[in-house]
Amino acid sequence: MILEKYYIKLSDFIKELADKSSPRWGVLLIDIFLVLNAFFISYLIRFNFVFQLEKIPLLPQLALVALLSLISFLITGSYKGIVRHTGLNDAISVSKSGIILTFFLFLIVFLVRKFHFLEACNIPLSVIGINFFVSIFLLLASRIVYKAFHQKLVTHVMQKNILIHGAHAGKAVFDAILASQDTPYRVFAFVDNRPRFTNKSIHGKPVLPSKRITPDFLEKHNIQEVIISKPEAKSMELLNIANKYLELNLKVKTVPYINQWIDEEHINVSQIKELNIEELLNRNPIKINNPVIKKDLQGKVVMVTGAAGSIGSEIANQVMHFSPKLLILIDQAESALYDLQQEFISKSFKNFKAIVADVRDEHKMRSYFETYQPEIIYHAAAYKHVPLMEENPYEAVKVNVLGSRMLMDLAVEYKVEKFVMVSTDKAVNPTNVMGATKRAAEIYATCLQQETTDTKFIITRFGNVLGSNGSVIQLFKKQLKKGGPLTVTHKEITRYFMTIPEACHLVLEAGTMGKGGEIFVFDMGEPVRIFDLAVKMIQLSGYNYPEDISIKITGLRPGEKLYEEVLGQNEGDLPTHHDKIMIARLNTIDCKKVLNYYKILKDYKKLSNFEIVKILKEMIPEFVSNNSVYQELDADKVLVSSNK
Numbered sequence: 001m002i003l004e005k006y007y008i009k010l011s012d013f014i015k016e017l018a019d020k021s022s023p024r025w026g027v028l029l030i031d032i033f034l035v036l037n038a039f040f041i042s043y044l045i046r047f048n049f050v051f052q053l054e055k056i057p058l059l060p061q062l063a064l065v066a067l068l069s070l071i072s073f074l075i076t077g078s079y080k081g082i083v084r085h086t087g088l089n090d091a092i093s094v095s096k097s098g099i100i101l102t103f104f105l106f107l108i109v110f111l112v113r114k115f116h117f118l119e120a121c122n123i124p125l126s127v128i129g130i131n132f133f134v135s136i137f138l139l140l141a142s143r144i145v146y147k148a149f150h151q152k153l154v155t156h157v158m159q160k161n162i163l164i165h166g167a168h169a170g171k172a173v174f175d176a177i178l179a180s181q182d183t184p185y186r187v188f189a190f191v192d193n194r195p196r197f198t199n200k201s202i203h204g205k206p207v208l209p210s211k212r213i214t215p216d217f218l219e220k221h222n223i224q225e226v227i228i229s230k231p232e233a234k235s236m237e238l239l240n241i242a243n244k245y246l247e248l249n250l251k252v253k254t255v256p257y258i259n260q261w262i263d264e265e266h267i268n269v270s271q272i273k274e275l276n277i278e279e280l281l282n283r284n285p286i287k288i289n290n291p292v293i294k295k296d297l298q299g300k301v302v303m304v305t306g307a308a309g310s311i312g313s314e315i316a317n318q319v320m321h322f323s324p325k326l327l328i329l330i331d332q333a334e335s336a337l338y339d340l341q342q343e344f345i346s347k348s349f350k351n352f353k354a355i356v357a358d359v360r361d362e363h364k365m366r367s368y369f370e371t372y373q374p375e376i377i378y379h380a381a382a383y384k385h386v387p388l389m390e391e392n393p394y395e396a397v398k399v400n401v402l403g404s405r406m407l408m409d410l411a412v413e414y415k416v417e418k419f420v421m422v423s424t425d426k427a428v429n430p431t432n433v434m435g436a437t438k439r440a441a442e443i444y445a446t447c448l449q450q451e452t453t454d455t456k457f458i459i460t461r462f463g464n465v466l467g468s469n470g471s472v473i474q475l476f477k478k479q480l481k482k483g484g485p486l487t488v489t490h491k492e493i494t495r496y497f498m499t500i501p502e503a504c505h506l507v508l509e510a511g512t513m514g515k516g517g518e519i520f521v522f523d524m525g526e527p528v529r530i531f532d533l534a535v536k537m538i539q540l541s542g543y544n545y546p547e548d549i550s551i552k553i554t555g556l557r558p559g560e561k562l563y564e565e566v567l568g569q570n571e572g573d574l575p576t577h578h579d580k581i582m583i584a585r586l587n588t589i590d591c592k593k594v595l596n597y598y599k600i601l602k603d604y605k606k607l608s609n610f611e612i613v614k615i616l617k618e619m620i621p622e623f624v625s626n627n628s629v630y631q632e633l634d635a636d637k638v639l640v641s642s643n644k
Helices: 002-018 024-046 058-076 088-115 125-158 167-179 215-220 235-247 277-281 291-297 310-320 334-346 362-372 386-391 393-413 433-449 472-481 500-513 530-540 591-601 609-619 629-634
Strands: 160-165 185-191 205-208 223-228 251-254 301-305 326-331 352-356 376-379 418-422 456-461 464-466 486-488 497-499 519-522 551-553 573-575 581-584
Touching: 024 058, 024 125, 058 088, 088 125, 160 167, 167 185, 185 223, 215 223, 223 235, 235 251, 235 530, 291 500, 301 310, 301 362, 310 326, 310 334, 310 376, 310 500, 326 334, 326 362, 334 352, 362 393, 376 393, 376 500, 386 393, 386 433, 393 418, 393 433, 393 591, 393 609, 418 433, 418 500, 433 456, 433 591, 433 609, 456 500, 464 500, 472 486, 472 530, 486 530, 497 500, 500 519, 500 581, 530 551, 591 609, 609 629
Parallel strands: 160 185, 160 223, 185 205, 223 251, 301 326, 301 376, 326 352, 376 418, 418 456, 456 519, 464 497, 486 551
Antiparallel strands: 519 581, 573 581
């Protein structure tokens, strides 16, 4: 068996020799050559560098050492390591090879002296002992020298000259680059316009004002990338800095927020990433650390509808970190819900139940309320795509209006503590069916709150979320992969953006703050012009606009606004303890009329699309259609928003 094992090793070695793409045979030959040199040096050391070669059968002994070295290296596989990454394991492997070689030599010399054959191989034992140390020294030294050579010369050739924008935090980035063994960066200079840094040097690298960074300067010094090291920069500041470098055709990279660093003074070079559009749109996330959220959710039975969607799944993930007694996940999308279930299992989450169900099915939903007795509900189930709902008001009303009403009624009947509804800024001065149906659900929750004290109805409004299914960011990424063009409906259209985790954390925060009947609106920063967003995404992908990828203006879609709003006509806002969360001042609502409209909508199956939309317009006076077939129903209305 032992002979068979070594035969296999020898066969593998021969195959490697035949494979010219493998450098291992070269390492093996060099190692054998080094051992032969070590053997010769050992003789020199043993005889004080004075001995007569003609009296010593050196050639047979060298042949024996070469053969035994080959066998030793094959046994340990020490030649297989990547030399430029030599480490402790390689040192151990080389040492094992030396031990095996020394053992074989002692064994053969013992046999030669005992049986008096192959006298030419009668090597002095002292030479064998010296050879052990010299050969290991040469083998390790050769690897260390090669590694150093590779890092200093080969890697140097592969590195790119870069700039670091921001001298203060840039020092930490520079230190991280120096500490990295295989970094692709070679810092040429820092860029900073502050007088205390300009025209000085950091670690021997000059600090230059931005006016020095010209196309000629970049070409002369072969600079292709810049790292923006301003982790405290606000969105617009970062955008302005990035714009200047993108116009110079530089590849822009950035560092994370300082609270993601190893500590306040150190960063890992792996954290330097290409700048993406999400960072430009949302550089300053709303930070929430409210211990009351845990108090509200811990040990409670929580239900999330629309749990498999972008918002619902993130709410569910965040809720699980607050140790609920049971989390009920409701969604009709079987595959997406299965994926969420598997994600929770992989995270070792317990105390949750995934249920495939339709929130419009009153019989099933009632059975779940009866069985699980939910105490807190986050209602995220809804149809949200504006153009589709404009064509299908029947479905929009069935889910967004009547489905929401049914769940709210069950919440009152089963004395649910809190019902938190996820709404949208499209419910404000709606110009489309989707927004109108969400506003109708908001109105019903407000009216229902006047009739009950057992259940608190809380509404949250926010705009577009980055990375959600169907978002413009996702659309642009798909179009970029296909080589363009990017499609924008109007050159002046703007939207608010926030990240999914941020939006969902705000939903939890609002749910904790709510006393019942409030509509919480979030400070989403400055609106972003979608055309500018498209240009930035093209540039950040390494292309030029319009030479490489163009932008096509397709025209506003049915029901689409130019500008979104977070407060309705005559609505003001009231502050809360969090400066990024406000409460909308609500207009007076005639709840008796609202309930009558709901009774009419209950027979939606008998109504045409135009009849359904007409009822919504009567229920919501500010609902004025835009770029839609339903505009003819607005003959006596004036568009109340700024979206002309």
